[in-house]
Amino acid sequence: MTARCRFREGYVARLEWNAPLTRKLLTLGRRLVVNNSAPAGADVKALEEKFPRFMIAAHSASKAGQALRGPLDEARALLARRERPDSAAARLLAERFVAVCAQHNLGDPVAYARSIVEFGPFPSDLAAAREVWGFLADATAASSDGRASTTPSHPGNPQSVGSVPVDG
Numbered sequence: 001m002t003a004r005c006r007f008r009e010g011y012v013a014r015l016e017w018n019a020p021l022t023r024k025l026l027t028l029g030r031r032l033v034v035n036n037s038a039p040a041g042a043d044v045k046a047l048e049e050k051f052p053r054f055m056i057a058a059h060s061a062s063k064a065g066q067a068l069r070g071p072l073d074e075a076r077a078l079l080a081r082r083e084r085p086d087s088a089a090a091r092l093l094a095e096r097f098v099a100v101c102a103q104h105n106l107g108d109p110v111a112y113a114r115s116i117v118e119f120g121p122f123p124s125d126l127a128a129a130r131e132v133w134g135f136l137a138d139a140t141a142a143s144s145d146g147r148a149s150t151t152p153s154h155p156g157n158p159q160s161v162g163s164v165p166v167d168g
Contacts, residue, residue: 012114026119064104071097075136085138094143097136110144113137 014022034048059065074093083089094109101109113136 012111012118015118023118064100064106067100067104068097071100071136072132075132075139078139079132079135085135086142090135090139091143093136094140097140110137110141113140 014025030051031048034051035044038044038047071093074096078087078089078093097113098109101107101112106112113133117130117133117137
């Protein structure tokens with residue numbers, strides 16, 4: 001549903017329009033989901049803290065999450081070698097990432113990676129993991145036909161604008 005209705009693309013567009021407001025609205029939305037699904041008398045604050053861990057575990061266990069491990073590991077290795085997002089190795093990685101996104105109906109690959117960089121259900125201390133997703137977004141955007149947003153999301157990219165670095 002997220003891919004078909006292009007929710008991720010909308011979130012990324014709203015982020016580019018007004019990042020602080022978009023983050024506040026998504027935080028409010030997450031809080032509403034947790035509050036409305038909590039059983040009566042439950043410790044909502046504790047549930048809000050558990051929610052990101054649940055989302056990480058669900059993503060990791062999903063078929064898509066498992067299929068993304070290879071591209072994420074490869075992106076991590078390219079970052080360690082200080083490859084640029086527009087290098088030949090990054091272009092090959094982008095092709096594999098695009099194929100995984102298509103196979104698992106994840107929607108636009110650049111929007112998918114950028115949405116995880118900015119809104120992923122990952123603890124904020126996972127800067128290195130967010131950097132990997134940012135590199136994957138930038139490599140895919142660099143190798144794309146221009147259909148995706150061209151705003152860089154890789155924190156190491158000097159043209160990057162306010163990105164936050166996540167792991168799959």
